[in-house]
Amino acid sequence: MKSIIQLLHFGYHQAMSCIFPVIIFGTLALTSVIPVPFFHRYDAILIILLIVQYLMYRSGLETLDEIKVICVFHLIGLVLEIYKVWMGSWSYPEPGYTKLLGVPLYSGFMYASVASFMCQVWRRLRMDMTGWPGGISSVLLGAAIYLNFFTHHFIPDFRWWLTALVFVVFWKTWIIYRVRSTTYRMPLSLAFIIVGFFIWTAENIATFFNGWKYPDQHEAWQLVSFSKISSWFLLVIISVIIVAQLKYVKANRTRNIHN
Incomplete structure (x- = not known):
């Protein structure tokens, strides 16, 4: 019985942490079947998501520090989107006033x-990490992964070399998380794979509702290539590195203030 209660609490915190992603996919789904008056669909999605972010902050579902991290990742993602659309990796075929270089x-x-x-999951499950490789190696690895998303169009793709390097750099790193009064742990690399798979699943939902289209989906929708799981696996690593480094920086500042 205790294990079921633990699982329910874990599922609750996971679901609460997914509120914003779920709203995004819900918005994509609804606007794909319900015409939006007075706005292009892409513009309406932007307005809705801005309102949702504001409401999540005002309601306390997200803190100011979390909003800052989200803004950083929004910028990182937008730059990557502009480049990928320019290279023809995918496209946003619908019109919109809030498009920049073809990207809404x-x-x-x-x-x-x-x-x-x-x-949110870090805060809700009171997460911590052991065996973190340190700022220099993790930041350099994250930068190399992000750069490879750009350079593989011109030079060989080092994705699999970088993936192997992830397991080398983080082989001692474990996620510590807490559900009620019980503490659990998981290898960080395994967490990367699990989250990457779920993002790939979400990507299939997004493309099905015309959030964007890959070249092979213009005639008819089809499943996103399984190879994209590796891309999301690497992208998750970048997000974890950014979040972890900012958490550690804030913790060190707080310690210094109290000292």
Whole structure:
């Protein structure tokens, strides 16, 4: 019975941490079947998501620090989106006034939703990490992963080398999380894989509702390539590195103030 109660509490905190991603996909779904008056669909999605973010902050569902992390990841994602659309990796075929170089501004929220989940689940499950490799190695690895998303169009793709390096760098790193009074732990690399898979699943939902389209989906929708799981696996690593580093920086500042 205790294990069932623990699982229910864990599921509750996971679900609460997914509020913003769920709203994004719900908005994509509803606006794909219900015409939006006075606005282009992409513009309406942006307005809705901005309102949702404001309400989540005002209601206390997200803190100011979490909003800052979300904004950073929104910018990182938007830059990547602009580049990928320019390279023809995917496209946003619908019109919109809030498009920048062919990319609707709401698209950054797709990446920001990953950061939102990371921040909230960290706080709700009182997460911590052991065996963190340190700032220099983790930041350099995150930068190399992000850069590879751009450079693989011109030079060989180092995705699998970087994936192997992830397991080397983080092989001692475990996530510590707490459900009620019980503490659990999980290898960080395993958590990367699990979250990457669920984001890939969400991506299939988003493309089904025309959030964006890959070249092979213009005639008819089809399942997103399984190879995209590795891309999301690497993207999750970037988000975890950013969130973890900011958490540690804040913790050190708080310690210094009290000292």
